[in-house]
Amino acid sequence: MKIKSILLLFLFCFISINLLAQDENGGMASLMRSNGRIYVVVAVVLLILAGLILYLVRLDKKISKLEKDN
Amino acid sequence: MYKSWWKITGVVLVIYTCTAGFLLDVPQLPALGETIRNLYFHVCMWFAMMILFSISMVNAIRYLRTFDLKYDIYARQFAVVGIIFGILGYATGAIWMSFTWADPNNPTFDSFSTVARDPKLIGAAIALLVYFAYLVLRDSVNDMDKRARISSVYNIFAYAMLFPSIWIIPRLLPSLHPGGENGNPALDTKDIDGSMRMVFYPAIIGWTLIGVWITTLKIRINLLKEKKLSSL
Numbered sequence: 001m002k003i004k005s006i007l008l009l010f011l012f013c014f015i016s017i018n019l020l021a022q023d024e025n026g027g028m029a030s031l032m033r034s035n036g037r038i039y040v041v042v043a044v045v046l047l048i049l050a051g052l053i054l055y056l057v058r059l060d061k062k063i064s065k066l067e068k069d070n
Numbered sequence: 071m072y073k074s075w076w077k078i079t080g081v082v083l084v085i086y087t088c089t090a091g092f093l094l095d096v097p098q099l100p101a102l103g104e105t106i107r108n109l110y111f112h113v114c115m116w117f118a119m120m121i122l123f124s125i126s127m128v129n130a131i132r133y134l135r136t137f138d139l140k141y142d143i144y145a146r147q148f149a150v151v152g153i154i155f156g157i158l159g160y161a162t163g164a165i166w167m168s169f170t171w172a173d174p175n176n177p178t179f180d181s182f183s184t185v186a187r188d189p190k191l192i193g194a195a196i197a198l199l200v201y202f203a204y205l206v207l208r209d210s211v212n213d214m215d216k217r218a219r220i221s222s223v224y225n226i227f228a229y230a231m232l233f234p235s236i237w238i239i240p241r242l243l244p245s246l247h248p249g250g251e252n253g254n255p256a257l258d259t260k261d262i263d264g265s266m267r268m269v270f271y272p273a274i275i276g277w278t279l280i281g282v283w284i285t286t287l288k289i290r291i292n293l294l295k296e297k298k299l300s301s302l
Contacts, residue, residue: 038092045088053081056283060077063290070297 071286080279087114087273097263101170108166109262110269114277115159121278122152122285123201123229130225133218142218143296145225147288149204151281156198163191171246190240190247197235200228 032039091110099106126148133141171185185191208221240247262270 035093042089042092045092046085049085049088053084056280056287059287060283063287063294064072066294067290070294 071290076279077283080276080283083272083276084280087111087269087276090269091273094265094269096266105166105170106266108162109266110273112159112162112166113270114273115155115162117274118278118281119152119155119159120232122148122155122281123232125282126152127225127229130222133222137215137218139214139218139296140293142222143292144289145222146205146208147285147292149201149225149228151285151288153198153201153205155277155281156194156201160194160198163194167246185246188246189243190236190245193235193240197232200231200235204228 032043087110091107096104096106098104126145129141129145129148133139133145167185171188204221204224207224208217211217211220
Protein backbone atom coordinates (compact mmCIF):
# COMPACT_ATOMS: atom_id res chain seq x y z
CA MET A 1 0.00 0.00 0.00
CA LYS A 2 2.76 2.39 1.01
CA ILE A 3 4.69 1.62 -2.17
CA LYS A 4 1.62 2.20 -4.30
CA SER A 5 1.13 5.66 -2.79
CA ILE A 6 4.82 6.47 -3.33
CA LEU A 7 4.54 5.36 -6.98
CA LEU A 8 1.44 7.51 -7.36
CA LEU A 9 3.36 10.44 -5.89
CA PHE A 10 6.10 9.95 -8.51
CA LEU A 11 3.48 9.80 -11.24
CA PHE A 12 2.01 13.11 -10.15
CA CYS A 13 5.50 14.64 -10.05
CA PHE A 14 5.97 13.75 -13.71
CA ILE A 15 2.59 15.19 -14.66
CA SER A 16 3.76 18.51 -13.27
CA ILE A 17 7.00 18.27 -15.30
CA ASN A 18 4.85 17.90 -18.39
CA LEU A 19 2.90 21.03 -17.44
CA LEU A 20 6.11 22.97 -16.86
CA ALA A 21 7.34 21.98 -20.31
CA GLN A 22 4.33 23.78 -21.80
CA ASP A 23 5.71 27.05 -20.50
CA GLU A 24 8.34 28.15 -23.04
CA ASN A 25 10.19 30.50 -20.68
CA GLY A 26 9.62 28.45 -17.52
CA GLY A 27 12.41 27.54 -15.13
CA MET A 28 12.49 23.80 -15.82
CA ALA A 29 12.14 24.17 -19.60
CA SER A 30 15.04 26.59 -19.92
CA LEU A 31 17.16 24.50 -17.56
CA MET A 32 16.56 21.41 -19.68
CA ARG A 33 17.54 23.30 -22.86
CA SER A 34 20.69 24.91 -21.45
CA ASN A 35 24.24 23.56 -21.54
CA GLY A 36 23.85 21.52 -24.73
CA ARG A 37 20.80 19.76 -23.18
CA ILE A 38 23.04 17.55 -21.00
CA TYR A 39 20.36 17.80 -18.27
CA VAL A 40 18.06 15.70 -20.44
CA VAL A 41 20.64 12.89 -20.38
CA VAL A 42 21.03 13.25 -16.62
CA ALA A 43 17.25 13.01 -16.19
CA VAL A 44 17.09 9.85 -18.33
CA VAL A 45 19.98 8.16 -16.49
CA LEU A 46 18.56 9.09 -13.08
CA LEU A 47 15.13 7.73 -14.03
CA ILE A 48 16.61 4.38 -15.12
CA LEU A 49 18.64 4.27 -11.90
CA ALA A 50 15.56 5.12 -9.82
CA GLY A 51 13.66 2.28 -11.50
CA LEU A 52 16.41 -0.25 -10.83
CA ILE A 53 16.84 0.87 -7.20
CA LEU A 54 13.08 0.78 -6.59
CA TYR A 55 13.14 -2.80 -7.92
CA LEU A 56 15.97 -3.69 -5.51
CA VAL A 57 14.09 -2.13 -2.58
CA ARG A 58 10.95 -4.13 -3.41
CA LEU A 59 12.95 -7.36 -3.70
CA ASP A 60 14.58 -6.63 -0.35
CA LYS A 61 11.15 -6.12 1.26
CA LYS A 62 9.76 -9.30 -0.26
CA ILE A 63 12.69 -11.37 0.98
CA SER A 64 12.39 -9.83 4.46
CA LYS A 65 8.74 -10.89 4.49
CA LEU A 66 9.64 -14.44 3.46
CA GLU A 67 12.25 -14.58 6.23
CA LYS A 68 9.66 -13.50 8.79
CA ASP A 69 7.15 -16.13 7.63
CA ASN A 70 9.63 -18.97 7.97
CA MET B 71 23.17 -7.68 5.77
CA TYR B 72 19.81 -6.59 7.18
CA LYS B 73 20.61 -2.97 8.12
CA SER B 74 19.58 -0.30 5.66
CA TRP B 75 21.98 2.61 6.31
CA TRP B 76 24.68 1.33 3.96
CA LYS B 77 22.15 0.58 1.23
CA ILE B 78 20.94 4.19 1.43
CA THR B 79 24.58 5.39 1.35
CA GLY B 80 25.19 3.34 -1.78
CA VAL B 81 22.08 4.67 -3.52
CA VAL B 82 22.91 8.29 -2.62
CA LEU B 83 26.52 7.92 -3.84
CA VAL B 84 25.46 6.35 -7.15
CA ILE B 85 22.85 9.08 -7.73
CA TYR B 86 25.55 11.66 -6.95
CA THR B 87 27.88 9.93 -9.43
CA CYS B 88 25.27 10.02 -12.20
CA THR B 89 24.55 13.73 -11.68
CA ALA B 90 27.98 15.17 -10.85
CA GLY B 91 29.60 12.76 -13.30
CA PHE B 92 27.75 14.36 -16.19
CA LEU B 93 27.57 17.96 -15.01
CA LEU B 94 31.00 18.80 -13.55
CA ASP B 95 33.66 20.01 -15.96
CA VAL B 96 36.37 17.56 -16.98
CA PRO B 97 39.79 18.36 -18.51
CA GLN B 98 39.71 18.03 -22.30
CA LEU B 99 42.48 15.77 -23.60
CA PRO B 100 43.10 14.80 -27.23
CA ALA B 101 41.39 11.52 -28.26
CA LEU B 102 39.61 11.27 -24.88
CA GLY B 103 37.54 14.47 -24.76
CA GLU B 104 34.32 13.99 -22.79
CA THR B 105 34.75 10.20 -22.77
CA ILE B 106 36.95 10.53 -19.67
CA ARG B 107 33.62 10.63 -17.79
CA ASN B 108 33.61 6.85 -18.32
CA LEU B 109 36.11 6.77 -15.46
CA TYR B 110 33.12 7.10 -13.09
CA PHE B 111 31.39 4.08 -14.63
CA HIS B 112 33.73 1.70 -16.51
CA VAL B 113 36.60 1.80 -14.00
CA CYS B 114 34.22 1.51 -11.05
CA MET B 115 32.82 -1.75 -12.46
CA TRP B 116 36.32 -3.29 -12.23
CA PHE B 117 36.87 -1.89 -8.73
CA ALA B 118 33.56 -3.39 -7.60
CA MET B 119 34.47 -6.72 -9.24
CA MET B 120 37.84 -6.81 -7.48
CA ILE B 121 36.28 -6.07 -4.08
CA LEU B 122 33.50 -8.65 -4.57
CA PHE B 123 36.02 -11.32 -5.62
CA SER B 124 38.11 -10.49 -2.54
CA ILE B 125 35.09 -10.94 -0.25
CA SER B 126 34.33 -14.20 -2.07
CA MET B 127 37.85 -15.51 -1.42
CA VAL B 128 37.70 -14.50 2.26
CA ASN B 129 34.44 -16.46 2.61
CA ALA B 130 35.99 -19.48 0.88
CA ILE B 131 38.75 -19.43 3.50
CA ARG B 132 36.17 -19.02 6.27
CA TYR B 133 34.38 -22.10 4.93
CA LEU B 134 37.57 -24.16 4.94
CA ARG B 135 38.27 -23.10 8.54
CA THR B 136 34.80 -23.80 9.95
CA PHE B 137 33.11 -26.16 7.42
CA ASP B 138 29.94 -24.10 7.86
CA LEU B 139 27.98 -24.37 4.57
CA LYS B 140 26.72 -20.80 5.04
CA TYR B 141 30.13 -19.41 4.04
CA ASP B 142 30.15 -21.51 0.88
CA ILE B 143 26.88 -19.85 -0.18
CA TYR B 144 28.41 -16.43 0.61
CA ALA B 145 31.49 -17.21 -1.48
CA ARG B 146 29.50 -18.39 -4.48
CA GLN B 147 27.09 -15.43 -4.55
CA PHE B 148 29.86 -12.85 -4.19
CA ALA B 149 31.70 -14.53 -7.08
CA VAL B 150 28.57 -14.47 -9.30
CA VAL B 151 27.88 -10.78 -8.75
CA GLY B 152 31.61 -10.08 -9.21
CA ILE B 153 31.43 -11.81 -12.60
CA ILE B 154 28.41 -9.68 -13.58
CA PHE B 155 30.35 -6.52 -12.73
CA GLY B 156 33.33 -7.88 -14.66
CA ILE B 157 31.20 -8.49 -17.77
CA LEU B 158 29.77 -4.97 -17.46
CA GLY B 159 33.31 -3.59 -17.17
CA TYR B 160 34.40 -5.53 -20.25
CA ALA B 161 31.39 -4.45 -22.31
CA THR B 162 31.67 -0.78 -21.34
CA GLY B 163 35.41 -0.94 -22.09
CA ALA B 164 34.63 -2.33 -25.55
CA ILE B 165 32.45 0.69 -26.32
CA TRP B 166 34.98 3.14 -24.89
CA MET B 167 37.97 1.72 -26.77
CA SER B 168 36.18 1.59 -30.12
CA PHE B 169 35.96 5.39 -30.07
CA THR B 170 39.31 6.24 -28.48
CA TRP B 171 41.80 3.54 -29.55
CA ALA B 172 40.36 2.36 -32.86
CA ASP B 173 38.15 5.07 -34.28
CA PRO B 174 37.22 3.92 -37.82
CA ASN B 175 36.71 7.56 -38.86
CA ASN B 176 40.24 8.51 -37.85
CA PRO B 177 43.05 7.01 -40.03
CA THR B 178 45.80 7.85 -37.51
CA PHE B 179 44.25 5.51 -34.94
CA ASP B 180 45.24 1.88 -34.52
CA SER B 181 43.33 -0.77 -36.39
CA PHE B 182 40.91 -3.01 -34.53
CA SER B 183 43.17 -6.08 -34.85
CA THR B 184 45.93 -4.32 -32.87
CA VAL B 185 43.41 -3.34 -30.22
CA ALA B 186 42.00 -6.84 -29.87
CA ARG B 187 45.51 -8.15 -29.15
CA ASP B 188 45.94 -5.79 -26.20
CA PRO B 189 47.32 -7.68 -23.15
CA LYS B 190 44.88 -5.98 -20.79
CA LEU B 191 41.88 -7.26 -22.76
CA ILE B 192 43.24 -10.81 -22.98
CA GLY B 193 44.19 -10.78 -19.29
CA ALA B 194 40.73 -9.63 -18.22
CA ALA B 195 39.14 -12.29 -20.43
CA ILE B 196 41.30 -15.01 -18.83
CA ALA B 197 40.41 -13.78 -15.34
CA LEU B 198 36.69 -13.89 -16.11
CA LEU B 199 36.97 -17.36 -17.72
CA VAL B 200 38.73 -18.67 -14.60
CA TYR B 201 35.74 -17.50 -12.56
CA PHE B 202 33.26 -18.98 -15.06
CA ALA B 203 35.06 -22.28 -14.48
CA TYR B 204 34.48 -21.80 -10.73
CA LEU B 205 30.72 -21.71 -11.30
CA VAL B 206 30.82 -24.72 -13.65
CA LEU B 207 32.92 -26.69 -11.17
CA ARG B 208 30.82 -25.82 -8.13
CA ASP B 209 27.47 -26.53 -9.75
CA SER B 210 28.57 -29.84 -11.29
CA VAL B 211 29.20 -31.59 -7.96
CA ASN B 212 26.08 -33.03 -6.32
CA ASP B 213 27.35 -33.88 -2.86
CA MET B 214 26.97 -30.71 -0.76
CA ASP B 215 30.06 -31.01 1.43
CA LYS B 216 32.31 -32.13 -1.40
CA ARG B 217 31.01 -29.32 -3.60
CA ALA B 218 31.69 -26.72 -0.94
CA ARG B 219 35.19 -28.02 -0.22
CA ILE B 220 36.33 -28.36 -3.85
CA SER B 221 34.89 -25.03 -4.91
CA SER B 222 36.34 -23.18 -1.92
CA VAL B 223 39.83 -24.44 -2.73
CA TYR B 224 39.35 -23.55 -6.41
CA ASN B 225 38.08 -20.10 -5.42
CA ILE B 226 41.38 -19.33 -3.68
CA PHE B 227 43.34 -20.42 -6.78
CA ALA B 228 41.05 -18.37 -9.03
CA TYR B 229 41.75 -15.32 -6.88
CA ALA B 230 45.47 -15.97 -7.14
CA MET B 231 45.11 -16.15 -10.95
CA LEU B 232 43.50 -12.69 -10.98
CA PHE B 233 46.77 -10.99 -10.06
CA PRO B 234 49.02 -12.18 -12.90
CA SER B 235 46.23 -11.92 -15.48
CA ILE B 236 44.86 -8.46 -14.75
CA TRP B 237 47.56 -6.72 -12.69
CA ILE B 238 51.01 -8.09 -13.54
CA ILE B 239 51.12 -9.23 -17.20
CA PRO B 240 49.40 -6.11 -18.63
CA ARG B 241 51.98 -4.04 -16.71
CA LEU B 242 54.91 -5.92 -18.28
CA LEU B 243 53.82 -5.67 -21.91
CA PRO B 244 53.22 -2.57 -24.02
CA SER B 245 49.52 -1.79 -23.83
CA LEU B 246 47.11 0.84 -25.14
CA HIS B 247 45.23 0.67 -21.87
CA PRO B 248 46.31 3.24 -19.25
CA GLY B 249 48.73 1.89 -16.67
CA GLY B 250 50.98 -0.12 -18.97
CA GLU B 251 54.54 0.29 -17.81
CA ASN B 252 54.02 3.43 -15.80
CA GLY B 253 52.10 2.72 -12.65
CA ASN B 254 48.50 2.56 -11.61
CA PRO B 255 45.98 4.30 -13.85
CA ALA B 256 43.55 6.71 -12.17
CA LEU B 257 45.02 6.19 -8.69
CA ASP B 258 48.32 7.93 -9.55
CA THR B 259 48.28 11.52 -8.23
CA LYS B 260 49.58 12.84 -11.57
CA ASP B 261 47.11 10.83 -13.64
CA ILE B 262 43.71 12.47 -13.12
CA ASP B 263 42.59 15.96 -12.22
CA GLY B 264 41.77 16.66 -8.56
CA SER B 265 38.19 17.66 -9.38
CA MET B 266 37.61 14.22 -10.93
CA ARG B 267 38.62 12.49 -7.72
CA MET B 268 35.66 14.22 -6.04
CA VAL B 269 33.38 12.04 -8.13
CA PHE B 270 35.65 9.04 -8.74
CA TYR B 271 36.14 7.88 -5.15
CA PRO B 272 32.46 8.23 -4.11
CA ALA B 273 31.59 6.41 -7.35
CA ILE B 274 33.78 3.41 -6.42
CA ILE B 275 32.18 3.18 -2.97
CA GLY B 276 28.66 3.66 -4.35
CA TRP B 277 28.86 1.04 -7.10
CA THR B 278 30.53 -1.43 -4.73
CA LEU B 279 27.79 -0.98 -2.12
CA ILE B 280 25.11 -1.57 -4.80
CA GLY B 281 26.95 -4.76 -5.79
CA VAL B 282 27.11 -5.92 -2.18
CA TRP B 283 23.40 -5.16 -1.75
CA ILE B 284 22.47 -7.32 -4.77
CA THR B 285 24.70 -10.08 -3.38
CA THR B 286 23.07 -10.03 0.06
CA LEU B 287 19.65 -10.41 -1.59
CA LYS B 288 20.91 -13.47 -3.47
CA ILE B 289 22.49 -14.87 -0.29
CA ARG B 290 19.25 -14.41 1.68
CA ILE B 291 17.21 -16.24 -0.97
CA ASN B 292 19.70 -19.10 -0.99
CA LEU B 293 19.76 -19.35 2.81
CA LEU B 294 15.94 -19.56 2.74
CA LYS B 295 16.11 -22.32 0.12
CA GLU B 296 18.64 -24.20 2.23
CA LYS B 297 16.38 -23.89 5.29
CA LYS B 298 13.42 -25.22 3.34
CA LEU B 299 15.44 -28.19 2.04
CA SER B 300 16.72 -29.12 5.50
CA SER B 301 13.23 -28.90 7.05
CA LEU B 302 11.71 -31.33 4.55
